[in-house]
Amino acid sequence: MSSEPHDTTDAPPLTEDIAPGTATDPPLGSADRATVTVDGTEVTVAAGSTLIDAVEAVDTDDSVPALCHYGREGIGPRSECRTCMVETDAHGVVPACSFPAEDGAVVSTDADGAATARSVNLDLVLSNHNLRCTTCGKNGRCELQDAAIEEDVEEPRYGVFDDRDAYEPLDDTSSFIQIDRNKCILCNRCVEACNDVQVEGVLRIEGSGQDTRIGFQSDAETMEASTCVSCGHCATVCPTGSLVEKGIEDATTIPLPGFTQKNSIGKAYENTGRSKGPMTPKKRAQRAKEEAATESETDDGGDATPGVPEDPDGGEWP
Numbered sequence: 001m002s003s004e005p006h007d008t009t010d011a012p013p014l015t016e017d018i019a020p021g022t023a024t025d026p027p028l029g030s031a032d033r034a035t036v037t038v039d040g041t042e043v044t045v046a047a048g049s050t051l052i053d054a055v056e057a058v059d060t061d062d063s064v065p066a067l068c069h070y071g072r073e074g075i076g077p078r079s080e081c082r083t084c085m086v087e088t089d090a091h092g093v094v095p096a097c098s099f100p101a102e103d104g105a106v107v108s109t110d111a112d113g114a115a116t117a118r119s120v121n122l123d124l125v126l127s128n129h130n131l132r133c134t135t136c137g138k139n140g141r142c143e144l145q146d147a148a149i150e151e152d153v154e155e156p157r158y159g160v161f162d163d164r165d166a167y168e169p170l171d172d173t174s175s176f177i178q179i180d181r182n183k184c185i186l187c188n189r190c191v192e193a194c195n196d197v198q199v200e201g202v203l204r205i206e207g208s209g210q211d212t213r214i215g216f217q218s219d220a221e222t223m224e225a226s227t228c229v230s231c232g233h234c235a236t237v238c239p240t241g242s243l244v245e246k247g248i249e250d251a252t253t254i255p256l257p258g259f260t261q262k263n264s265i266g267k268a269y270e271n272t273g274r275s276k277g278p279m280t281p282k283k284r285a286q287r288a289k290e291e292a293a294t295e296s297e298t299d300d301g302g303d304a305t306p307g308v309p310e311d312p313d314g315g316e317w318p
Contacts, residue, residue, distance in 0.1 A: 028077060034103040039110065050077060051096040051107060052084055061110040064118065065147035067125065067239050068187035069097040075192045075237060081185060082121040083147060087111035122151055127158040129240070130167070130182035134254040137178075138241035141252065144185060168213070170268040173224030177235055178249045181213055184242040190214065190234035202228045214242075222269050 029048035036043055036054040043057045052071070055064050066084035070076050077098040084096040089106040091099070093113045108114065126148060133139045161167075161182065171179035186205065191214070194203040206215035220226040235243040 028098045028100060030100045030102060032103070034101045034105070036101050036103075036105045036107060038107045045101050049101040051086060051088075051094070051099045051101050051105070052077070054101050054105075054107065055084075055086065055096050055109065061108075062115055062118075063147070063150040064096060064109050065122065065143070065150065066097045067143055067147060067185060068189065070189050070237055073193070073197050075189055075197065078188050080187050081125055083118055083125065085114050085117035085121065087114040093117055119151060120157075122147060122153065123156040123158055125185050126153065126156040127160060129185060130161050130180070134256065136183065136241040137244045137249040137251050137253060138183075139252040139254070142241060143239035167267075171223050172268045173222040173271045174228060174230070174246070175224075175271060176230035176232065176246055177223060177228070178244050178246055179214070179223055180242055180244075182242075183240045184214055185240055186212060186214075187239060189237040189239065190243055193233045193237045198231050198233050200227070200229055200231065202226055203234060224271060 029050050030045070032047050034045055034047075034049065034054075036045060036051065038054050038058045039061045041058045043054050045053045045057065052064070052066050052069055064084050064086060066081075068076060068078045068080040069084065077095075079095045079098040082095055085093050086096045087093050087108045088099070090102075093111075096107075125144065129144065130136075133142070133145060136142070139145070168181045171181070188205060191203045191205055194200050201217055204215055204217045205212065207213050216223075216226040218225075218227050232245055235245050238244075241249075
């Protein structure tokens with residue numbers, strides 16, 4: 001590694017060789033304090049604010065959900081779901097979560113164009129979501145569910161997930177966090193929390209189009225096999241029931257005979273019960289080198305490392 005100094009002003013935080021999330025996103029807020037008029041009410045917001053800050057500061061005419069917006073810890077804005085569209089006098093319909101709050105801006109939440117955009121985009125999110133709320137541990141405390149109730153959604157105009165019968169298996173392998181990708185709205189909150197706040201580098205967005213999903217930077221297939229350190233921050237910021245801490249994954253489900261959270265989607269990956277080895281990629285690589293050296297010694301007639309029993313199932317010992 002070169003000993004020459006590098007300019008790290010705009011560099012994201014790094015832990016070993018992980019790929020960071022979105023820490024290098026450019027600032028999207030206003031440069032200075034700004035006074036914005038929202039549905040006839042003036043409000044002054046701090047420097048760095050976006051229109052969603054102004055909208056949330058007043059009692060608006062219409063509900064403006066912002067499902068991919070978190071607003072804390074430097075997570076977002078992302079403009080992923082586009083459920084927060086509002087109309088401005090100078091720029092037309094814009095996403096409130098990422099549009100800077102300009103001084104003198106006039107915002108309308110009940111304008112026809114903005115209301116239609118929010119309704120359409122919310123239905124698009126709902127159409128690609130497992131809507132079996134009664135079997136979900138986030139029932140009653142889900143931001144998507146709240147938004148659908150606020151918008152009086154009875155049936156998404158673009159159909160529902162059940163129509164396509166394309167459920168992904170529930171990942172129940174971790175002893176701390178359960179993943180149900182059928183409830184994921186790809187808001188990117190968990191990825192930013194993992195990579196930019198906790199700086200663990202476990203999660204990533206992978207794939208494209210309809211195959212886009214939350215995956216693991218280590219290319220693991222399950223949470224148990226990933227480099228997750230079980231900090232739980234991804235579950236804390238998740239707006240739906242896609243990431244839930246174990247022990248409360250069924251906390252608010254409604255019991256129905258023969259119909260549970262797991263069998264509602266057909267298949268689940270279960271915990272193997274094996275001890276988990278080193279967490280970080282660097283330590284995993286070191287362990288692999290040590291194991292390779294041990295195997296080489298054994299092949300040459302030497303004994304395996306004394307005091308370390310072999311795993312009869314071929315799993316990793318911690």
